[in-house]
Amino acid sequence: MPRIVKLHPTGPIKIEPGSLPADKPTWICACGLSKKMPFCDGSHKITRQEQPGMVYVYSQDGQTVVETRPDDSPGAGPAPTGGA
Numbered sequence: 001m002p003r004i005v006k007l008h009p010t011g012p013i014k015i016e017p018g019s020l021p022a023d024k025p026t027w028i029c030a031c032g033l034s035k036k037m038p039f040c041d042g043s044h045k046i047t048r049q050e051q052p053g054m055v056y057v058y059s060q061d062g063q064t065v066v067e068t069r070p071d072d073s074p075g076a077g078p079a080p081t082g083g084a
């Protein structure tokens with residue numbers, strides 16, 4: 001399920017060698033909703049409600065879905081129907 005988030009940075013985030021714990025895994029955000037980019041902060045949990053075939057637009061703080069619409073991009077699956 002794709003989502004649209006508004007990001008303001010226009011460049012990379014530098015990670016200095018040795019700044020991460022060598023003995024623990026480090027999770028990099030892939031959902032776009034973390035408030036501690038580039039690291040995962042658990043904000044991705046809100047995406048568990050997302051359905052295949054839909055695009056989700058999140059509020060600036062990433063806490064609320066403000067819009068959903070069918071995903072009409074190439075390769076997108078069918079949008080869910082209203083049920084039986």
Ligand code: FES
Pocket residue numbers: 028029030031032033034039040041042043044045
């Ligand atoms: S993957 Fe984005 S907050 Fe966890």
